[in-house]
Amino acid sequence: MPHRILIATSRYYEHITRELEAGVAETLEGEDVTAEIIEVPGAFEVPGIIAMAADSGRYDGYIALGCVIRGETSHYDYVCGESARGLMHLAVERRLAIGYGILTVENEQQALVRADRKQKNKGRDAAIACLEMIKLRKKFVG
Numbered sequence: 001m002p003h004r005i006l007i008a009t010s011r012y013y014e015h016i017t018r019e020l021e022a023g024v025a026e027t028l029e030g031e032d033v034t035a036e037i038i039e040v041p042g043a044f045e046v047p048g049i050i051a052m053a054a055d056s057g058r059y060d061g062y063i064a065l066g067c068v069i070r071g072e073t074s075h076y077d078y079v080c081g082e083s084a085r086g087l088m089h090l091a092v093e094r095r096l097a098i099g100y101g102i103l104t105v106e107n108e109q110q111a112l113v114r115a116d117r118k119q120k121n122k123g124r125d126a127a128i129a130c131l132e133m134i135k136l137r138k139k140f141v142g
Ligand SMILES: Nc1c(NC[C@H](O)[C@H](O)[C@H](O)CO)[nH]c(=O)[nH]c1=O
Pocket: 010, 012, 013, 041, 042, 043, 044, 045, 066, 067, 068, 069, 070, 079
């Protein structure tokens, strides 16, 4: 039975998140999984859509993708902090297998390097984490 993965992706910096998605897709290739992408406006909405999807019971794991670039105000801190806190809450309180692929960076150049499959490829890291947490969850939760 293939593992069912939901990729919850922010469209706020689409040219960045598309590259993260490509890193995820490359990593999942050849794995016994099915993957579905759902889009949200920004990183702030990612935990909420995963919570809603988790209520369906249709997925074994989740990959959260996004890109948050610091602006002039404290908004960056809230978007980064609350999206991370929301995902951690889901992982711990609802035992969800989540790979974290939301970039939190100072500028676009830092984001490009981290999304690029030939450089830091953070999409791959998030996919690997999700796969490993799905397997570990089956060991402890069933
Ligand atoms: N500035 C960034 C945002 N801001 C938007 C929020 O995530 C949210 O969609 C909005 O406040 C409406 O609820 N989102 C990112 O993903 N990246 C940013 O750099």
